[in-house]
Amino acid sequence: MSPDDVDGLLARTRFSDEGLVPAIAQQWDTREVLMMAWMSRETMRETLETGRAVYYSRSRQERWAKGDTSGHTQSVHEVHLDCDGDTVLLLVDQQGGACHTGDLTCFDADAIVLTIEGDS
Amino acid sequence: MSPDDVDGLLARTRFSDEGLVPAIAQQWDTREVLMMAWMSRETMRETLETGRAVYYSRSRQERWAKGDTSGHTQSVHEVHLDCDGDTVLLLVDQQGGACHTGDLTCFDADAIVLTIEGDS
Numbered sequence: 001m002s003p004d005d006v007d008g009l010l011a012r013t014r015f016s017d018e019g020l021v022p023a024i025a026q027q028w029d030t031r032e033v034l035m036m037a038w039m040s041r042e043t044m045r046e047t048l049e050t051g052r053a054v055y056y057s058r059s060r061q062e063r064w065a066k067g068d069t070s071g072h073t074q075s076v077h078e079v080h081l082d083c084d085g086d087t088v089l090l091l092v093d094q095q096g097g098a099c100h101t102g103d104l105t106c107f108d109a110d111a112i113v114l115t116i117e118g119d120s
Numbered sequence: 121m122s123p124d125d126v127d128g129l130l131a132r133t134r135f136s137d138e139g140l141v142p143a144i145a146q147q148w149d150t151r152e153v154l155m156m157a158w159m160s161r162e163t164m165r166e167t168l169e170t171g172r173a174v175y176y177s178r179s180r181q182e183r184w185a186k187g188d189t190s191g192h193t194q195s196v197h198e199v200h201l202d203c204d205g206d207t208v209l210l211l212v213d214q215q216g217g218a219c220h221t222g223d224l225t226c227f228d229a230d231a232i233v234l235t236i237e238g239d240s
Contacts, residue, residue: 031151080227107200
């Protein structure tokens with residue numbers, strides 16, 4: 001993408017008072033939601049410019065290039081900004097498991113199915 | 121689900137200092153990510169107990185029963201908590217568009233496709 005596109009998307013993104021925006025990573029082909037993490041303006045720019053997902057670790061208070069330790073990188077295919085500009089959706093190609101536990105997604109381990117009246 | 125299940129899931133959820141947790145709503149069959157919003161402990165409990173998505177509006181600082189105004193409610197099929205308990209994923213059946221703009225999802229209007237070297 002062109003530098004203008006990067007600047008435009010960043011200008012439309014509403015970062016929090018902490019300077020962060022939540023980013024949802026979704027596997028582009030299976031559409032599984034893999035994880036949710038945070039991006040600073042700088043790591044969002046790096047993601048857009050390099051095509052590799054780079055987040056900001058709130059616990060470590062530092063740039064977090066996904067996969068640097070695990071090898072489980074994310075190639076970014078598409079970046080969507082939501083209607084009020086305060087959430088990012090990334091369509092990615094995940095290498096290996098997205099979760100530090102080894103699971104494919106961070107949402108695999110703790111799930112509850114609701115029984116809804118009227119459903120069969 | 122049983123009251124014990126509700127209490128257990130709420131006990132495992134890590135709410136922010138503001139008392140909120142981000143909740144991603146995904147259409148259960150097409151797997152489209154519809155929106156991201158926030159839940160308080162009370163509205164997450166209501167969601168789990170009633171099977172209808174109820175959020176907390178940060179801008180209005182009040183309970184927000186999705187669809188009360190628009191009719192565009194969400195029936196909740198599954199609730200997933202992520203590996204560190206600080207993000208919720210809802211698999212829902214969306215009535216009408218999820219977005220207040222009329223779009224099916226809040227991520228439809230502002231999307232950028234990255235050209236990734238090596239992709240064909």
